[in-house]
Every structure is written in structure tokens, then in C-alpha cells.
Amino acid sequence: MTDGNRHPFVWYELLTSDPEAAEAFYTGLxxxxxRDAGxxxxxYSxxxxxxxxxIAGIMGGAACVTPPAQEGAQSSVGxxxxxxxxxxxxxxxxDASAQQLVxxxxxxxxxxxxxxxxGRFAMMRDPQGAVFALFHGLPGDRPPALGTEPLPGHVAWHELHAVDGVSAFDFYAAQFGWTKxxxxxxxxxxxxxxxAIDGVSRGGMMTKMPEAPQPYWLFYFSVPDIQAAAERVKATGGRLLLGPQQVPGGSWILNAMDPQGALFGLTAPA
Structure with missing residues (x-):
């Protein structure tokens, strides 16, 4: 599904404990x-x-996190x-890319x-613990168009929170040819x-906050109005974790958690 040099993100997948509820949350947001994948x-939707x-898929199978029965109790995870x-x-x-990554x-x-x-895929973990996947489509599949303007509802930004941002960048640059x-x-x-991928900024990498339990990729979906989106997140059972706030360049962002506990981001133009 890609030409072997660009290595863009080509698919996004939500693993969740309640796919029906997650589908309702994100479609409303x-x-x-x-449509059902059959x-x-x-x-799998x-x-x-x-x-x-x-552009993405939603599937069940994630652990259900049981809320603590009382203050100080620990959540149980399957x-x-x-x-x-x-x-x-x-x-x-x-297969070759997976071997090189290992x-x-x-x-x-x-x-x-x-x-x-x-197509064919492999689920991977980078040297610091962040999870991602590799994918190649069937022969004849065309690589996705990498536009410069984010489309509403699409992933517009990819953000890695790593144990060490500098070495994490070195790893991904060496494997996929991404540039500073x-x-x-x-x-x-x-x-x-x-x-950047093909000379266009596609995301950022940073050293994670100490309170983050493990490294992770965070994906930002484009919305036309960040304030309205923030209100929809709260009204439909999600939780705001950061923002809305402006970032260098004028765009707006927020970080949130959906009702099942998956992290995601939203971004809107200035």
C-alpha cells in the first residue's frame, strides 16, 4: 500500500472494550x-x-477496566x-521491515x-515500548494521498510520547526515512x-511526562471548531485531559480520553 520509501501512516485502529459505545461516541464527535467489515x-467496523x-477501524477485544469500588482500591484489568x-x-x-525493526x-x-x-500486517513495539503496526496492501493497491491540509474527521497529526524523544526519533528515522x-x-x-514524510510535517516526538506510565502514540483528529468539539467530548462521556489550547503556529489542540479509556487528540485551525 506504499511505495517502500515514504512509509506514511496508512490506517488507524481502535481496540476497545465496548465497540458499540465507542462507535456512538466517535460518530457523534x-x-x-x-459499515460492518463482515x-x-x-x-469490526x-x-x-x-x-x-x-480510514480506520473499530474492533472489540480490549480489557474492561473495573472502576475502583472505593478510594484507594486498584482497578482490575483483564x-x-x-x-x-x-x-x-x-x-x-x-516481514522484512519487522525483521529490521527487531x-x-x-x-x-x-x-x-x-x-x-x-493485505498483510504485523503488530510491533519500538525499543522504548510504544506500540504501532506495519501494513502492506494487496498488489495494485495505491498508496494514500498525503495532502497538506487536514480533512475534518481524518487524522491530522501523529505524536509520539517516548521515554527519550531524541533516541526515539533516531529509531524511526532509520527505519522509515522520516526526516527532522x-x-x-x-x-x-x-x-x-x-x-516530516516527503517533506511535509506529519507529527512530532517528545519525551513523555513522568506521570505517563508507558510510551505511546497519540493521534489527533481534525475538527473545524475546537471549543465545540471539547463540549461534545464532555457531553458524551469523554474526559478532557489537556486544553483546548493554542500551539505554535496558531492551531488549537486538546487531549482527551473516550468513555472506554482510549486516549486521542483533536486539532483545529487557528
Whole structure:
């Protein structure tokens, strides 16, 4: 699904403990349309914006987190991973890319494996613990168009919160050819290093906050109005974690958690 050089993010997937509730939350927030993928072994919904091509998937299977019965009690988590979004990076050869990632200190969590009629994928973990996936579509699939203007409802920004932002950038740059863009000094929070794909900024990497339990990728969906979106998050059971606030360049962002516990971001133009 990609030409082997660009290595863009080509797919996004939400693993959640309550897919029906998650579908209702995100369709109300982002205006998505959904259709069933027709998988017999699991519920898997394909996400589109309007009549456009699918851009993401929502599936069940994440651990249900039981709220503490009283103050000071600990939550109980099942054997499945907690709810969360995963980004799929395109590659011409999933198996070869997975092997190279392992040699560079990463790990294979699942696969490589074929998805009949769709392509081949592998679930990976980078050397610092952040999870992502590799993907290659069927022969003849065309790589996604990488526009410069984010479309409403689409992922507009990719942000890695790493144990060490500098070495994390070195890892991804070596594996996928991503290049440095601007670097923003955030004072005590360190450097926010933007990365580019084909010369266009697609995201940033930073050293995570000490309170974050583990490294993670955070995906920002584009909305036309950040304040209205923030109100919708709160009104539909989500929780605001940061913002809304303006960032260098004038855009607005917020970080939030959906009702099942998956982290996500929203961004809007100045």
C-alpha cells in the first residue's frame, strides 16, 4: 500500500472494550459513517468520512477496566490490552521491515499475518515500548494521498510520547526515512521534534511526562471548531485531559480520553 520509501501512516485502529459505545461516541464527535467489515470471528467496523474511502477501524477485544469500588482500591484489568488507538505504517515488505525493526531493538507482538482480501500486517513495539503496526496492501493497491491540509474527521497529526524523544526519533528515522522538521523548545518539558514524510510535517516526538506510565502514540483528529468539539467530548462521556489550547503556529489542540479509556487528540485551525 506504499511505495517502500515514504512509509506514511496508512490506517488507524481502535481496540476497545465496548465497540458499540465507542462507535456512538466517535460518530457523534467526528461525523463518521460506519459499515460492518463482515468478519465472522469478530465485530469490526470500517470508519469513513461521508462517502469517502475507509480510514480506520473499530474492533472489540480490549480489557474492561473495573472502576475502583472505593478510594484507594486498584482497578482490575483483564488479560486483553487496554483500550487504545494503534497506527499502521505502510511498508513494501512487512516481514522484512519487522525483521529490521527487531534487529534495531524493537519487538514483534503479533504476526506477520495475512488479512484475507486485505493485505498483510504485523503488530510491533519500538525499543522504548510504544506500540504501532506495519501494513502492506494487496498488489495494485495505491498508496494514500498525503495532502497538506487536514480533512475534518481524518487524522491530522501523529505524536509520539517516548521515554527519550531524541533516541526515539533516531529509531524511526532509520527505519522509515522520516526526516527532522522544526524543533520546538518546550522548556522543562524538553524538545518537541517535528518529523516530516516527503517533506511535509506529519507529527512530532517528545519525551513523555513522568506521570505517563508507558510510551505511546497519540493521534489527533481534525475538527473545524475546537471549543465545540471539547463540549461534545464532555457531553458524551469523554474526559478532557489537556486544553483546548493554542500551539505554535496558531492551531488549537486538546487531549482527551473516550468513555472506554482510549486516549486521542483533536486539532483545529487557528
Amino acid at each position: 467526528l461525523g463518521w459513517t460506519l 468478519m465472522k470471528e469478530m465485530r 470500517l470508519v469513513s468520512v461521508g462517502d469517502g474511502a475507509p 488479560q486483553q490490552p487496554p483500550p487504545g488507538w494503534v497506527g499502521y505504517v505502510g511498508t513494501a515488505q512487512v 534487529q534495531a531493538g524493537g519487538a514483534v507482538l503479533f504476526g506477520p499475518q495475512d488479512i484475507p482480501g486485505v 522538521d522544526a524543533a520546538i523548545d518546550m522548556g522543562p518539558m524538553g524538545i518537541y521534534q517535528l518529523f
